Amino acid sequence: MDHRANPAAAAEAGIDRIADFAGLDAEAREQVARRARVVQLPKDSHPFVAGAPCEAYLIVIEGCVRVQIVAESGREIVLYRVASGESCVLTTSCLLKHEPYSAEALCESVVTALAIPAGLFHDLLGTSSAFRKAVLESYATRVTDLIMTFEELAFxxxxxxxxxxxxxxxxxxxxxxxxxxxxxxxxxxxxxxxxxxxxxxxxxxxxxxxxxxxxxxxxxxxxxxxxx
Incomplete structure (x- = not known):
């Protein structure tokens, strides 16, 4: 489907491919389909960089995004990857705290993602228990994965x-x-x-x-x- 020709239909199809959104209520689903957009990001592009504002909640539909820290010396440390069906824990944190990004992301392949604008993200957190549950459960899972990564690095x-x-x-x-x-x-x-x-x-x-x-x-x- 050409998501540029019919963005609402593309968003609707994107929702169907995200397991965490299987239980979305009809109102939340309609809002996401109407106001979110499916975006395609080229390989080696940066969905976000350190210091940039967080403008959307991104869920990867296809592809893989690497999230990493780059020191002043140029040394890079991979924090985690976001694969198909997953959201980015740093993006969620930045949206919840209204803070800019503290790391960068790199597309390791061509990436198709569902982008939910920050305003809609906050609206649905307050009005849809199903959306709130999906976001927080995904966030908790990713935080656990991140802790395991740090444990491996340390021990x-x-x-x-x-x-x-x-x-x-x-x-x-x-x-x-x-x-x-x-x-x-x-x-x-x-x-x-x-x-x-x-x-x-x-x-x-x-x-x-x-x-x-x-x-x-x-x-x-x-x-x-x-x-x-």
Missing amino acids: RRLDRRLAEALVERAVDGAVTATHHDLAVELGSAREVVSRALKALEQDGLVGLGRGMIRITAPDRLARLARSV
Whole structure:
């Protein structure tokens, strides 16, 4: 469907694809269909950046958005990802607190999302118990995921997290990624990740090449990834 030709119909179709909105009451559904819009965001575009005002509640319909912090040094730390059917915990927080964004988002693919204007978001929080329940339950789930991410960063050894990332990214026994990419993913410095990869290579688990990592002992790497 061309959402530009019939935005209300596109929004209605978008609602049907969001599991959290399955229980929306008729009035809330009509308001969202009439006032929200389906938007398409190109790969590598930024849905928001640090310091920008939060103007809409976004729910991803298709694609994946990475939310990250970028330090003054340029170092990036991935906080979480927003996949199909999910909303962004930072967006919800900024809307509830009427504050600007404190991190940035990057589309890792072409993203289709339902954008609910901030005014409508606040209206529905006050008038629709079903909408309020959907927003708060999604928010609670994402906060729990974020806490688990911080626990991993703080308490789980880097080599275990690196092994897990390699296992998850592997296609036909190889991972196409730079050391910088993996450092961003793991919230570490590139030099630290490079040393960890070299140690895995010396242990016979991987082979390192330019922009590619071959997994030479998949069973052993998987066991390392599962270890605490």
